[in-house]
Amino acid sequence: MTIDATMVGRSYAAAESYQVGREKIREFADAIGDGNPAYRGADAVAPPTFAFMLGSLALEQLLNDPELGLRLDRIVHGAQKFTYSRPIKAGDDIAATATITTVRKAGDVEVIMYETALSTVDGEPIATSTSTISHNRADS
Amino acid sequence: MNKISAGDVLPELTVTLRREDLVRYAGASGDFNPIHWSDRMAAALGLPGVIAHGMLTMASAVRVVTDWLDDPADLVEYGVRFTKPVVVPDDDAGAEVVFSATAAKVADGLAEFDITALFAGEKVLGRARAVVRVP
Numbered sequence: 001m002t003i004d005a006t007m008v009g010r011s012y013a014a015a016e017s018y019q020v021g022r023e024k025i026r027e028f029a030d031a032i033g034d035g036n037p038a039y040r041g042a043d044a045v046a047p048p049t050f051a052f053m054l055g056s057l058a059l060e061q062l063l064n065d066p067e068l069g070l071r072l073d074r075i076v077h078g079a080q081k082f083t084y085s086r087p088i089k090a091g092d093d094i095a096a097t098a099t100i101t102t103v104r105k106a107g108d109v110e111v112i113m114y115e116t117a118l119s120t121v122d123g124e125p126i127a128t129s130t131s132t133i134s135h136n137r138a139d140s
Numbered sequence: 141m142n143k144i145s146a147g148d149v150l151p152e153l154t155v156t157l158r159r160e161d162l163v164r165y166a167g168a169s170g171d172f173n174p175i176h177w178s179d180r181m182a183a184a185l186g187l188p189g190v191i192a193h194g195m196l197t198m199a200s201a202v203r204v205v206t207d208w209l210d211d212p213a214d215l216v217e218y219g220v221r222f223t224k225p226v227v228v229p230d231d232d233a234g235a236e237v238v239f240s241a242t243a244a245k246v247a248d249g250l251a252e253f254d255i256t257a258l259f260a261g262e263k264v265l266g267r268a269r270a271v272v273r274v275p
Contacts, residue, residue: 078222
């Protein structure tokens with residue numbers, strides 16, 4: 001099967017919630033070379049793009065849908081946007097759900113937009129991540 | 141944080157990305173796509189070399205704005221387009237990316253910044269914009 005516009009609206013929840021730890025936040029901040037003190041210590045908040053990592057747990061489920069026929073090694077990340085209700089912080093337990101919002105085809109290339117809602121497991125909204133990816137089906 | 145007006149420019153930030161930085165980001169983020177660490181795999185996909193994770197470039201770019209904020213929690217929106225890859229050679233020099241930001245609009249307690257990311261003289265991000273709460 002291949003993805004098409006009839007699949008807009010399909011939603012994929014991450015298999016498990018993500019427990020945010022302050023040492024993971026520190027590791028991520030170190031990895032992006034960001035020494036901001038806000039990302040360290042007992043009251044640490046996560047750097048803005050940390051949200052993408054949590055969203056990728058829902059993306060994994062989307063990629064596992066055999067009806068879409070997508071392969072990670074054929075995907076290029078074209079655009080990324082976040083809107084934040086509040087920063088992610090150490091101690092948060094976060095659920096992620098990705099929903100396909102647009103599918104456009106141009107030859108072998110499928111341009112897919114999906115929106116990932118991040119909230120605490122108690123339902124408090126954290127952030128929305130909007131991603132645009134291109135999937136190239138040439139030679140597949 | 142100083143008062144901001146449309147047209148103001150924030151201090152520039154230069155980030156040098158070396159192969160080690162890509163390996164570190166792969167580990168921290170869980171994105172182990174081999175195009176970010178293997179010359180062999182990058183070449184097989186027709187890339188000019190190992191390229192930085194777009195999300196690492198995106199993370200670096202917003203520092204121009206969050207370094208200026210008193211509290212990075214005042215960031216309310218941030219988006220980019222990935223328009224060109226940042227090729228990171230396996231040497232000591234690495235790839236130098238220069239980030240800058242200009243306030244495009246300040247109104248209703250929000251400031252919108254246009255961010256520019258230059259690598260080897262070319263823009264690697266398009267429509268890079270951050271919206272922050274300001275007093």
